[in-house]
Every structure is written in C-alpha cells, then in structure tokens.
Amino acid sequence: MRIVAHISDLHFGRDEPAVAEALLRDLRDVGPALVAVSGDLTQRARTGQFRAAREFLDRIPFPQLVVPGNHDIPLYDVIRRFMSPLGRYRRHITPDLQPAWRDGGIAVVGVNTARSATWKNGRISVEQIEHLRGVFCGIPDDIFKVLVAHHPFVPPPGQPSPPLVGRGFRALRAIGECGADLVLAGHLHVGFAVDVSAQKLPISSAMLIVQAGTAISNRHRNEPNTYNVLTIDPPGLTLEVRAFDGQRFERSKSGVYERREGEWRVLGAPGPELRPSVRPAVSPRVAS
Numbered sequence: 001m002r003i004v005a006h007i008s009d010l011h012f013g014r015d016e017p018a019v020a021e022a023l024l025r026d027l028r029d030v031g032p033a034l035v036a037v038s039g040d041l042t043q044r045a046r047t048g049q050f051r052a053a054r055e056f057l058d059r060i061p062f063p064q065l066v067v068p069g070n071h072d073i074p075l076y077d078v079i080r081r082f083m084s085p086l087g088r089y090r091r092h093i094t095p096d097l098q099p100a101w102r103d104g105g106i107a108v109v110g111v112n113t114a115r116s117a118t119w120k121n122g123r124i125s126v127e128q129i130e131h132l133r134g135v136f137c138g139i140p141d142d143i144f145k146v147l148v149a150h151h152p153f154v155p156p157p158g159q160p161s162p163p164l165v166g167r168g169f170r171a172l173r174a175i176g177e178c179g180a181d182l183v184l185a186g187h188l189h190v191g192f193a194v195d196v197s198a199q200k201l202p203i204s205s206a207m208l209i210v211q212a213g214t215a216i217s218n219r220h221r222n223e224p225n226t227y228n229v230l231t232i233d234p235p236g237l238t239l240e241v242r243a244f245d246g247q248r249f250e251r252s253k254s255g256v257y258e259r260r261e262g263e264w265r266v267l268g269a270p271g272p273e274l275r276p277s278v279r280p281a282v283s284p285r286v287a288s
C-alpha cells in the first residue's frame, strides 16, 4: 500500500498564500510516499514565479515527481518561448522531462505535454509514445503503473469536450497494452475520475483517469481548491478529494475503486459532492 498525493495547477503568480500554507500542513499530515505535481507550477513562467514554486516544493518533505504545464512556457516572451521554452522550468524545478519513481509495488512515470507552438493545448510526440511504451512494458506486470501528465486525455463526464492532449489516445493505447493502471492529469482545474472505457475508444485495457483541480491558485472553475490523495493498494485504490474550506483542507469526497469486468468501477456510493465553500475569485471562462 502506498499513498500518492496528486497536486496540480499551482499557478504561482496567481497563488493564494494561505491556501498554500494549508496545503503544506495537510500534506505533512497525509504523509504520502510521493507527491505527483501535474504541471502549471507558474502563471507566466517568470523567474520569480519559478523561484516561489521551487521554495514551495522544497518545503514538501516527501519525494516528488513533477511535469510541466503550458503555463510553464513563457507566453509573451516569444524569443524565449521558442528558443528555450522550458529553460526556466529546467533550471528551477527539474532538468528531467522524463521523470520516473518506483517504490515497492508502484511505478510512476511522467511525460511532458507542454508545447511552444500552441497557446494552451498540449501534445505527445511519436517519440514520447515509443519512450513510454518502452518504459511501461519494461516494468513487471505485478507492479501498479501510473502515468502523470499535465493535459487531459478525456473530458469531464457529461460536459462538452475540451481540447484534449494531442495523440493522447495513441499514448493511452500504448501504455494500456503495457499494463498501465492509472493516469493523473490536470489543466482543466476540474477534478473527476473515470475509466477510459467511458470514452468508447478502441482501447481494451482498463485505466482509471484521475484529474485534479487547482491546488492553491485563485483560477477556480466553480470548484474550491482541491487535491487528490490516492491510497494505492493493488489491485484497487481509494481516491480521496481534499478541498480547502476557507481554513484547511479536509475530505470532500472519496471512493474505493476496483477493476471489475474489464473496467475501473467505484464501489458503493461515492462520498458527498464537492461543496464549493470558497467562492470562485475569477470567471470560470478563464483558460487553464
């Protein structure tokens, strides 16, 4: 059994310091084996914002696996955007754009989906897909396999489809054939969990797709600040969404997931719906 905390879309530059302090306290109480950070650490990829993100990560006393998001590439500095899009990210956060972590029965692998050529959408290259296939197929089948990316692979249930990560379905099929169990992503600032089979894709493998909301930024989309705590106990897991209530993070909803009849299903009734106890400070129209 391992606990993985999944935080996303910190957006330093649009962060709420009180929420960040509450998250640090909560993470210390949860005590995860790994903190997976699924991108958008900064708002505009400025040096000061990366320094603030670095200081925040340095205060988390647990191993971390981090991938960049579209906001971690400069938007208005066009020369830097195309000449050194992730230069500051690599300098301040990590030079490793293919991070991997393994502990006991769990392996977690990150992929960079941020691109210079698009304003906010993401993409996975053919080379990255082949890299992921090699990594995932090289991990024994009795290990629980997790992918971390910034951009979403599937839309929120019942909502119009947002732009999804380019070549995402090909990537899912590749890692699914190699026994991937779980995908963690962000970008939408909306949290949800769904089995990949809900998308009616030509993917035969069961994979649970888990999205995280924005952990500490004021770029809400009709949700409070949240993050995910995954207690992975193969072959199943418990997903707990922890939401900021104005003072602290507390359990907002949770579900026990198991693979049944070729797909991930939540057992019993899911917990109470998210309570938007923090009023969104910005319009939900704001792009993530």
Ligand SMILES: [Fe+2]
Residues within 6 Å of the ligand: 040, 069, 070, 071, 150, 186, 187, 188, 288
């Ligand atoms: Fe994003």
Ligand SMILES: [Fe+2]
Residues within 6 Å of the ligand: 009, 011, 040, 069, 071, 187, 188, 189, 288
């Ligand atoms: Fe974001």
